[in-house]
């Protein structure tokens with residue numbers, strides 16, 4: 001029997017969905033305003049309530065803050081710096097905290113011990129994504145990060161074959177070039193640091209995946225991709241919740257009242273299909289004109305051509321798979337790399353003593369006469385430690401890293417440093433979902449950090465008061481960039497950079 005709580009909950013979803021639609025930009029949908037009819041609301045409310053009741057979870061659950069009847073833990077959810085609230089909850093409830101938001105369960109793993117136990121040792125149990133009617137509704141089941149079971153396994157093996165292990169080494173030449181292009185861009189217009197960092201990450205990944213570089217974050221393709229992911233995030237939360245709870249809603253008739261979400265679903269499906277197809281088409285044109293650099297797409301197509309026993313249908317499926325895998329690399333890799341490089345630059349501005357020590361080490365290896373290369377890697381332990389400590393900032397378990405708020409690259413030096421690195425593999429995720437772009441990202445970030453530290457002094461534009469390094473909330477912890485001066489260490493370094501960037505740009 002439906003309880004009043006469920007009816008209120010659903011009534012609230014509908015109400016909020018409509019309110020949200022008033023705030024999002026619906027112009028592109030050209031949907032005429034629909035007449036709202038009470039009987040339709042009652043019908044859907046009834047069906048939804050039954051579905052909600054059937055989907056109720058039973059069984060013992062981990063402890064967590066007391067949930068309110070309708071909203072769950074929504075009022076207690078932190079609006080910013082969520083990691084501090086999660087740490088407080090860990091003190092109170094232990095390593096695993098259970099929450100619900102509008103009936104949707106959420107589990108926070110709060111220590112290295114439980115993350116390892118669940119995500120690594122029992123990866124087979126915990127690596128699947130919960131079924132998402134919303135992903136199906138928007139045609140997003142092909143994305144590796146959403147896929148499960150066999151579809152996930154196949155996509156991962158395709159991606160790993162080209163981006164992990166020894167295969168990652170093939171990307172080093174363009175990664176070194178892109179690091180130099182970034183340094184040159186920072187030399188020319190340091191005030192555009194945010195755009196340059198984004199353009200650099202995008203270009204490095206697009207080169208690996210599709211074989212072309214972009215001129216920067218303003219490139220139409222980069223903007224198209226960003227807008228697409230943004231669109232996905234803007235899907236009205238309550239409509240998405242409703243779809244998850246009642247998947248049959250994806251067939252909700254378009255002529256019914258409140259069916260605006262279907263038009264929005266069509267839009268999201270269309271634009272996701274476009275970012276899957278458009279960069280692929282760009283590569284096909286480059287291949288046709290003989291100008292394509294070797295990439296994941298071109299190599300995979302060559303491999304496909306060499307397999308003579310496949311039927312036409314199998315070939316078509318393989319091409320679709322190649323499109324899926326290339327596209328996801330951009331989505332998964334760009335923002336994470338941009339955030340890490342942004343953090344690195346802000347850290348250097350706040351810690352001149354660290355930058356000086358890095359430059360001393362680099363000068364010893366390069367003689368202060370050239371930019372660093374991958375061949376220098378083994379002689380640059382401090383740069384390596386700097387790289388690890390920058391990633392470590394998101395890992396704040398004080399029982400593992402003492403004073404986690406302090407930036408101390410020395411943690412990663414010497415014998416003890418090796419143990420710290422082992423622990424820090426956590427930042428790449430664990431088990432079956434661990435980051436397949438890890439080696440690619442490690443190499444790209446290392447050479448870019450070494451190049452930037454070689455060429456520039458970085459200082460905050462204003463030191464009174466000294467800026468604090470703050471981070472935004474969300475899936476990726478992004479640094480809030482404060483204004484900085486980025487100047488070549490000397491006129492000699494300006495010349496070195498200008499000299500060495502030319503082959504990078506024109507090769």
Ligand code: HEM
Nearest residue numbers: 144145329332333336337340427428429433435436437441
């Ligand atoms: C600083 C850089 C990066 C960090 C910290 C990072 C971190 C992570 C983490 C923690 C996961 C696991 C998420 C989960 O458990 O569901 C992940 C997944 C993934 N990463 Fe990365 N990543 C980085 C860069 C990259 C790059 C450069 C690429 C590609 C070029 C990439 C591609 C992927 C993909 C495709 C997945 C999904 C794997 C799956 O669901 O099986 N990442 N990454």
